[in-house]
Amino acid sequence: MLAQLINKLPTTCILCDNKGVTGKDICTTCLDNLLKNNDCCYQCGTPLEVKAQINLCGHCQSTAPAFKTCHAPFIYQGAMRYLITRLKFNQHYKNARLLGQLFAESLPDRKLPQCIIPVPLHKKRYRQRGFNQTLEIAKTIGRQLQIPIETKLCLRHRNTSHQVGLTIEDRRKNVKNAFSITQKTHYSHIAILDDVMTTGATLQEIALILKKVGIINIELWVCARA
Numbered sequence: 535m536l537a538q539l540i541n542k543l544p545t546t547c548i549l550c551d552n553k554g555v556t557g558k559d560i561c562t563t564c565l566d567n568l569l570k571n572n573d574c575c576y577q578c579g580t581p582l583e584v585k586a587q588i589n590l591c592g593h594c595q596s597t598a599p600a601f602k603t604c605h606a607p608f609i610y611q612g613a614m615r616y617l618i619t620r621l622k623f624n625q626h627y628k629n630a631r632l633l634g635q636l637f638a639e640s641l642p643d644r645k646l647p648q649c650i651i652p653v654p655l656h657k658k659r660y661r662q663r664g665f666n667q668t669l670e671i672a673k674t675i676g677r678q679l680q681i682p683i684e685t686k687l688c689l690r691h692r693n694t695s696h697q698v699g700l701t702i703e704d705r706r707k708n709v710k711n712a713f714s715i716t717q718k719t720h721y722s723h724i725a726i727l728d729d730v731m732t733t734g735a736t737l738q739e740i741a742l743i744l745k746k747v748g749i750i751n752i753e754l755w756v757c758a759r760a
Contacts, residue, residue: 548628549613559632568636569609571759578734579606579759599734600741601726601752606759607640610730614758618729622667630667633729633757634674641679647725647753649684650676651744653736654713656693671757672727684724688740689716697732705735713740715747723751731756 545554547561555562573582575591578599582589608614621629652668660666669685676683692712697705726740731754741752 548617548626548632558635559628560636564613565636567612568614569611571606571609574606574759576603577601579604579731579754579756581609581759599738600745601737601754604731604734604754604756604759605641606731606754606756607637608758610732610758610760618667618758621670622663622729625665627670630670631674634671635678637671637755637757638675638678645723646679646681647723647751648721649682649724650755651684651688651724651726651740653726653728653740654685654688654690656690658693668727668729671729675727675755681725684721686716687719687721688744689714697736702733702735705733706739709736709739713743715743719747719749721749723753724749725753725755727755729756730758730760732760 545557545559546552547554547564548559549564550561552561552563554560555565571579571581573585574580574589575582575594576589577594578591580591580593582591610618617629617633620626621633650672652666652672655663655666669683672683675681690712691714694708694712697708700708724744726737728737731737734754737754737756741754744752
């Protein structure tokens with residue numbers, strides 16, 4: 535109910551309180567100052583130091599991930615980091631609307647997936663936080679792009695510890711076998727959505743189990759890449 539009421543408020547820049555632009559809670563100046571992830575690996579979204587003819591990082595060249603592409607339009611720094619953390623830890627629902635709008639508008643013109651799967655929270659973490667920030671972002675993206683949101687197909691059955699501070703290998707171990715598929719599916723093309731991607735361990739784990747049930751075209755959608 536609170537999120538629905540917030541969606542009806544007039545737009546004001548979350549970052550500086552100036553008037554929002556084109557129906558979004560961000561002004562032109564603050565929008566232009568968001569760090570864009572323009573030169574990045576097309577498969578995992580890792581920012582590349584040097585622009586290459588084929589934007590594919592060394593890791594993806596040597597070890598192909600379970601997903602085909604990653605769209606991560608922003609860098610997880612500065613104002614973008616502020617927007618995501620204030621949503622996640624302070625329940626600023628207006629940030630979810632803005633993040634969803636910015637993401638939807640950043641997508642290139644191509645065939646869209648059949649559904650969006652927001653990274654699920656364990657029920658204990660959900661009770662502690664009171665909401666799933668990634669699901670809130672997905673609601674706006676789904677409305678704008680007219681794509682259904684799938685919340686029942688993938689379940690987080692193990693309450694993993696926080697990933698912050700863990701090494702890449704420990705992150706992989708932490709989320710190993712943490713998710714399960716709950717039902718048969720007819721989907722062949724889906725997007726897994728998360729607010730921020732650091733090493734991609736969680737998203738890779740979800741992609742792996744989705745491939746096992748026959749989903750062949752898996753995209754990662756993340757608001758920002760760390």
